[in-house]
Amino acid sequence: MLTPEQVEARLERILLKVQKPGRYVGGELNSVVKDWNKTGTKVALVFPDIYDIGISNLGLQILYDLVNQRPDALAERAYAPWVDMEALMREHNIPLYALESKRPLAAFDIIGFSLPYETLYTNALTLLDLAGISLRSAERGEADPLVIAGGHACFNPEPMHAFIDAFVIGEGEEVIGEIIDVVKKFKINVSLRAAVGGEASSSSAGGLLRRPFGAPRNDILRELAKIPGVYVPRFYDVTYLDDGTVAAITPNVPEAPKTVLKRMVAKLPQPTTRFPVPNIDVVHNRVSVEVMRGCTRGCRFCQAGMITRPVRERSMDEIVRAAEEAVAVTGAEELALLSLSSSDYSDVLELVTKIGEKFGGKHLTVSLPSLRIDTVSVALMEKLKDRRSGGFTLAPEAATERMRRIINKFITDEQLLETAREIYARGWVNIKLYFMIGHPSETLEDVQAIAVLCKRVLAEGRKLLGGKAKVHAGVSTFIPKPHTPFQWVAVDTVEQIKAKQELLMRELRGSAFKLSWTPPEDTLLEGWLSRGDRRLAEVIYAAWKNGTKFDAWQDQRRFDAWTSAFAAQNLDASFYTHRPRRADEVFPWEHISDAVRKKYLYQDYQRSLEGETRVYCREDCDACGILPTFATTRHENPGLYWKCPEVKSPKKRVKVMS
Amino acid sequence: MRLRITFSKSGALRYTGHLDLQTIWERTVRRAGLPLAYTQGFHPGPKIQIASALPLGFIGRAEIVDIWLQQNVRADPRVGPGADTPPSGTYRQARPYADVLQPAAPLGLTIVSVQQVDEHGPALQTQVASAEYEVTLLDPVDGAELVRGLAAALEAESLPRERRGKLYDLRPLIESLEQLPADDSGTLRLRMALAAREGATGRPEEVLDVLGIPFETTRIERTRLILKEDIK
Numbered sequence: 001m002l003t004p005e006q007v008e009a010r011l012e013r014i015l016l017k018v019q020k021p022g023r024y025v026g027g028e029l030n031s032v033v034k035d036w037n038k039t040g041t042k043v044a045l046v047f048p049d050i051y052d053i054g055i056s057n058l059g060l061q062i063l064y065d066l067v068n069q070r071p072d073a074l075a076e077r078a079y080a081p082w083v084d085m086e087a088l089m090r091e092h093n094i095p096l097y098a099l100e101s102k103r104p105l106a107a108f109d110i111i112g113f114s115l116p117y118e119t120l121y122t123n124a125l126t127l128l129d130l131a132g133i134s135l136r137s138a139e140r141g142e143a144d145p146l147v148i149a150g151g152h153a154c155f156n157p158e159p160m161h162a163f164i165d166a167f168v169i170g171e172g173e174e175v176i177g178e179i180i181d182v183v184k185k186f187k188i189n190v191s192l193r194a195a196v197g198g199e200a201s202s203s204s205a206g207g208l209l210r211r212p213f214g215a216p217r218n219d220i221l222r223e224l225a226k227i228p229g230v231y232v233p234r235f236y237d238v239t240y241l242d243d244g245t246v247a248a249i250t251p252n253v254p255e256a257p258k259t260v261l262k263r264m265v266a267k268l269p270q271p272t273t274r275f276p277v278p279n280i281d282v283v284h285n286r287v288s289v290e291v292m293r294g295c296t297r298g299c300r301f302c303q304a305g306m307i308t309r310p311v312r313e314r315s316m317d318e319i320v321r322a323a324e325e326a327v328a329v330t331g332a333e334e335l336a337l338l339s340l341s342s343s344d345y346s347d348v349l350e351l352v353t354k355i356g357e358k359f360g361g362k363h364l365t366v367s368l369p370s371l372r373i374d375t376v377s378v379a380l381m382e383k384l385k386d387r388r389s390g391g392f393t394l395a396p397e398a399a400t401e402r403m404r405r406i407i408n409k410f411i412t413d414e415q416l417l418e419t420a421r422e423i424y425a426r427g428w429v430n431i432k433l434y435f436m437i438g439h440p441s442e443t444l445e446d447v448q449a450i451a452v453l454c455k456r457v458l459a460e461g462r463k464l465l466g467g468k469a470k471v472h473a474g475v476s477t478f479i480p481k482p483h484t485p486f487q488w489v490a491v492d493t494v495e496q497i498k499a500k501q502e503l504l505m506r507e508l509r510g511s512a513f514k515l516s517w518t519p520p521e522d523t524l525l526e527g528w529l530s531r532g533d534r535r536l537a538e539v540i541y542a543a544w545k546n547g548t549k550f551d552a553w554q555d556q557r558r559f560d561a562w563t564s565a566f567a568a569q570n571l572d573a574s575f576y577t578h579r580p581r582r583a584d585e586v587f588p589w590e591h592i593s594d595a596v597r598k599k600y601l602y603q604d605y606q607r608s609l610e611g612e613t614r615v616y617c618r619e620d621c622d623a624c625g626i627l628p629t630f631a632t633t634r635h636e637n638p639g640l641y642w643k644c645p646e647v648k649s650p651k652k653r654v655k656v657m658s
Numbered sequence: 659m660r661l662r663i664t665f666s667k668s669g670a671l672r673y674t675g676h677l678d679l680q681t682i683w684e685r686t687v688r689r690a691g692l693p694l695a696y697t698q699g700f701h702p703g704p705k706i707q708i709a710s711a712l713p714l715g716f717i718g719r720a721e722i723v724d725i726w727l728q729q730n731v732r733a734d735p736r737v738g739p740g741a742d743t744p745p746s747g748t749y750r751q752a753r754p755y756a757d758v759l760q761p762a763a764p765l766g767l768t769i770v771s772v773q774q775v776d777e778h779g780p781a782l783q784t785q786v787a788s789a790e791y792e793v794t795l796l797d798p799v800d801g802a803e804l805v806r807g808l809a810a811a812l813e814a815e816s817l818p819r820e821r822r823g824k825l826y827d828l829r830p831l832i833e834s835l836e837q838l839p840a841d842d843s844g845t846l847r848l849r850m851a852l853a854a855r856e857g858a859t860g861r862p863e864e865v866l867d868v869l870g871i872p873f874e875t876t877r878i879e880r881t882r883l884i885l886k887e888d889i890k
Contacts, residue, residue: 013796016715016874021714025673027764027765028765277764279671279673279678279764280674281678281681328689329689331686332685363702
């Protein structure tokens with residue numbers, strides 16, 4: 001295995017041949033470089049897209065900070081090299097290395113992939129390959145690091161089951177520590193091995209052969225399977241019915257629970273503030289503070305809102321203090337206050353006022369995304385932005401009353417137009433509107449209504465700003481995601497999608513409009529990967545072997561490689577996307593639970609068919625399943641911090657209800 | 659108040675370009691708690707002037723940047739009268755500026771010295787006269803051929819070259835060019851001083867090309883910037 005010095009020497013020869021070499025050298029202020037030989041457990045945190053995108057991923061930054069706070073562990077980072085760098089690395093035999101120490105990833109004990117969305121899957125395989133680690137979990141030996149993964153895409157882990165040793169379902173702050181504690185127990189220490197007369201832990205390559213674990217891999221994984229929230233795919237067998245749907249998912253060792261329940265931190269820990277500051281320009285060059293987790297709106301298409309429940313808010317003081325500290329230690333020019341629905345934060349007006357006071361006149365841009373469509377939001381934005389640069393974003397999603405009831409995101413045209421008026425009146429020139437096409441039972445009339453609504457919004461702008469007013473319609477295509485009320489629904493066919501998109505292109509012409517849409521191939525790919533079962537693993541492998549990578553990047557995507565991979569596996573791709581699911585169908589993700597009951601989701605789906613909306617659950621609890629499952633936790637953490645009702649009497653036993 | 663900072667840019671920062679370096683300075687000053695002065699106008703930006711853009715991949719041993727700080731600032735509770743107290747401003751520094759800036763700087767940015775200069779003096783970029791470089795040849799090179807090449811370049815009356823579609827003569831831009839003694843491992847090094855004025859800037863890669871050395875096989879360090887005032 002190469003030493004860091006050897007890696008650096010080879011890098012020096014190639015870095016000036018690639019685009020943005022600063023992506024590959026680390027050295028950022030606030031990055032943590034610990035003494036390798038004095039720190040026990042080594043964790044490599046990997047985001048499988050380029051540095052420019054991965055560095056600001058908050059989940060990874062949180063785990064980086066937490067692991068490095070432990071004296072007995074270290075965390076370093078790695079990102080996907082862009083295609084030019086990858087080619088040179090292969091040519092010059094440079095293995096994938098961590099930025100901090102330049103040590104090959106294969107020298108670490110644990111490799112933790114962040115998988116926030118499915119189009120990063122093939123990149124994850126590329127990174128394992130570049131690291132020289134067997135792609136398949138079953139082929140890894142005692143000398144290989146443990147390969148774990150976490151992130152929202154892991155709520156259906158099955159397509160990647162063959163490549164990941166263990167998945168973390170849910171929030172990682174506590175469980176990462178528990179995993180390190182287990183791994184620690186299995187690491188052999190050098191003096192013991194020397195005494196026993198085993199192979200020297202140093203090799204001719206400068207003493208960097210990773211000290212293997214002192215037990216068979218399977219034993220370590222069985223210990224990990226005992227940790228709540230950790231899913232080890234090899235300990236489950238999946239059988240299928242004749243019609244191709246799942247018959248059963250059965251654990252094959254006693255340590256593996258029938259259902260893996262997500263982890264959820266009862267109280268959000270202190271926000272991370274010591275962010276590594278990139279030395280080059282990146283996509284989100286800012287610091288972020290999470291204002292709250294979870295969402296109570298219950299929009300039926302939204303997976304994030306469901307899987308991150310219950311809503312837990314941070315206190316305003318904690319947020320403001322974290323913001324101040326983060327800006328002070330990074331010198332950042334931009335601060336983002338993150339949540340799924342900022343307007344729902346209990347003291348949002350007060351928070352924004354306080355932030356405005358603290359940072360006013362300090363040349364700091366504050367962004368507060370995901371605001372509700374009402375005029376209050378405009379007032380909030382005004383307090384944050386001295387300049388009206390950029391656009392103002394709203395997400396109506398649908399344009400007819402019928403569709404709004406179906407998706408449970410009910411606003412009126414009048415609300416949207418009134419809000420748009422306020423926005424244009426206060427000097428914003430560009431309004432960005434997010435819409436979604438492809439929702440269940442949507443017709444061309446519903447899509448036509450999107451165009452009409454955009455024109456009405458533009459008309460408001462023209463009244464106030466004349467020809468300067470602009471509208472940008474960002475129209476994505478709906479994919480029914482696991483763990484949502486719409487998970488029984490089929491994706492629109494490519495013909496349907498194209499017809500809808502063509503309609504919008506015809507209607508929204510002219511320089512005042514900008515229209516973005518998702519190519520149907522992207523939608524299909526995301527549909528297959530997010531709704532797939534274990535058989536998708538071979539499809540992913542075949543597509544990867546055929547050269548697919550950076551599937552989230554339009555210029556890199558290779559749809560033909562995916563369709564031929566399905567054909568080679570004798571699988572009908574449309575089985576995963578265009579088939580409506582039976583009411584009693586066992587889903588490939590059946591054994592992964594976010595505590596929201598399947599029966600509840602089905603009921604909500606039925607209600608959507610009737611066009612029934614639901615009241616915002618903060619006002620009236622809907623019994624989605626979170627409370628029974630986490631009753632004890634709620635009881636131990638009373639108060640306004642959580643947005644679920646209080647639990648007066650603790651349950652004797654926590655039961656995961658179906 | 660205008661501070662002139664001499665600094666080195668090395669390590670990971672070698673791969674950070676000129677524009678990103680501006681951002682790094684802005685953030686470093688901000689983290690140090692010093693009040694940056696901003697330009698007027700529609701799009702205010704911090705007043706930071708880097709003497710001369712250092713090409714991506716070069717190491718800089720003595721780069722120069724001018725930074726403007728706000729004058730009438732409320733005294734920071736940390737400060738008191740100190741050695742570097744500027745006579746005109748009310749902002750006073752308890753410790754030398756370098757001591758405040760260095761901990762706030764990223765790895766690879768090392769402060770060599772900080773001085774106060776005339777706020778209304780000419781722009782820093784117009785003050786650069788020439789630059790000195792040291793080039794380490796990472797690949798083995800025929801020593802005798804190198805000596806011949808250096809002599810030929812220096813004896814030539816002109817070295818016509820083309821860069822970015824424009825023709826120019828490199829020879830007058832070469833103020834000096836010599837070989838340095840080899841280091842312990844036998845690696846050869848060159849030193850050159852090239853003009854660095856507006857419209858007349860010699861580039862080390864061009865000199866290397868004349869010598870037949872591909873620049874990807876070298877490590878280039880700009881060791882000094884010579885300002886007009888230094889020559890007088």
